[in-house]
Amino acid sequence: MSMDSTTLHQAKALSLGRALGQILGRIPAWLWLGAGVYVLMLVNGSALLNDSDTYWQIAVGQWILDHGALPRVDVYSFSRPGEPWISSSWLAQILYAVSYNLAGWTGPVVVAAGAIAATFALLAHILERRVPAVYAALVALVAMVLSTPHLLARPHVLAMPVMVAWAYGLMRASERRQPPSFWLLPLIALWANLHGGFVFGLVLAGAFAIDALWNAEPSQRRPLAMRWLVFGLGALAACCVTPYGWESMLASRRILDLGELLRLISEWAPADFGKLGAFELTILALIAGALYRGIVLSPPRIALVLGLLHMALAHGRNLEIFALLLPIVVLTPVSRQLVLQPAWPGRARLAAVAPLMVALGILTFPLAAHQAYAPAKGDSPAAAVEAIKAHDLRRVLNDRAMGGYLIWRQIPVFIDGRAELYGEKFTMAYYNALELKDVGQFLGLLREHEVDGLLLRPGAPATGLLDHLGGWRRVYADDAAVLYVRGGS
Incomplete structure (x- = not known):
């Protein structure tokens, strides 16, 4: 390449750079x-x-x-x-x-x-x-x-x-x-x-x-x-x-x-x-x-x-x-x-x-392509849901935070994030029952709603009771969820 050609390319590059700089400078x-x-x-x-x-x-x-x-x-x-x-x-x-x-x-x-x-x-x-x-x-x-x-x-x-x-x-x-x-x-x-x-x-x-x-x-x-x-x-x-x-x-x-x-x-x-x-x-x-x-x-x-x-x-x-x-x-x-x-x-x-x-x-395409976007695993109990389906459970009393994922998987929920639907009285009764503030209230909740399964967080107060309560058995557990079904001793 001749000197004149090289100079011409440099001049074009410099001109392009200045034009780009002027455009960016106006932003x-x-x-x-x-x-x-x-x-x-x-x-x-x-x-x-x-x-x-x-x-x-x-x-x-x-x-x-x-x-x-x-x-x-x-x-x-x-x-x-x-x-x-x-x-x-x-x-x-x-x-x-x-x-x-x-x-x-x-x-x-x-x-x-x-x-x-x-x-x-x-x-x-x-x-x-x-x-x-x-x-x-x-x-x-x-x-x-x-x-x-x-x-x-x-x-x-x-x-x-x-x-x-x-x-x-x-x-x-x-x-x-x-x-x-x-x-x-x-x-x-x-x-x-x-x-x-x-x-x-x-x-x-x-x-x-x-x-x-x-x-x-x-x-x-x-x-x-x-x-x-x-x-x-x-x-x-x-x-x-x-x-x-x-x-x-x-x-x-x-x-x-x-x-x-x-x-x-x-x-x-x-x-x-x-x-x-x-x-x-x-x-x-x-x-x-x-x-x-x-x-x-x-x-x-x-x-x-x-x-x-x-x-x-x-x-x-x-x-x-x-x-x-x-x-x-x-x-x-x-x-x-x-x-x-x-x-x-x-x-x-x-x-x-x-x-x-x-x-x-x-820029969106390369950035998104290198990211594995997904909701938190703790709110996405996929394996537990498969166990729910395997046991053909229809009325699962769930942890409130898992309600969104159950709706996503087309499983009827007991409760979810739509607080205005459930209201203060119902939701407070739910919280008090799962915290075992009144064991009788918890058991009454299971009977009243004919619950055939419970999907809870590991370590939730109710899990300790269910592990020792006749009529319920633990069928699945991992770091995100514990599943109980009615039956057994």
């Missing part, structure tokens, strides 16, 4: 953060499947696809057959079922990873409008750390970006002393079809309406209140744009009526500060920062902050709501009082965004 920081979160979620994809409820979520989605209808009664348990039950997360369940049919467990992982990445990219994008990009990325990453325990391939993660966009739209309207745009209504309608948490979206609308009225001139408050009221009624109507209509709101309410039971379900349990963790450190850092810099909030914003904090302290599953929405609630007053300069990323051009999106799409 805003929030998109890079979203890309990084997406890759991180794929690399650790099995962690997104660490919840047995994912099994029954996909099973319900598949049932909907197979029947071309939505469930209105329970078809999965033998303890509550025919009991009224609706699936307010039907759209998310279909998305997970379709993705599983297309790519096995990789499908739900990719869908969940994409929603999670979109959530934190959107949060960083919102923050960059008021603060430097470095601060925006740092806050978004802290929010992700706090949310990590609840980042799972379940319907709520698909609703998270919708929640963030909805809250931001309300905040902007409030700060402009205007009612929100009616273009926000499709957002809460989508939320209502993805997850039952949409009811909180209505609460947010009321909270930001009060904030708007607080900031408005006295002469403008009455007409502004009427316009927010009209929007609120529109939002309420949009929440009913589901196959179940207003029943979706009633179903969401039943979760909050579970009383004492919520303390026993890990994701609904209150915060535990017995050990120093990320949540406590974040709260302490926020208090220290507010005291040191003298941050002042209006009474409505203070009420919002305290409300979000109360929710996170009361129920662990609300921690991601606190982490995602607190930065939005305090964004404007904090940025103004600290005189922070916004990143002002503006709108990313398609020419800048497209290469990153294409690259992530291409």
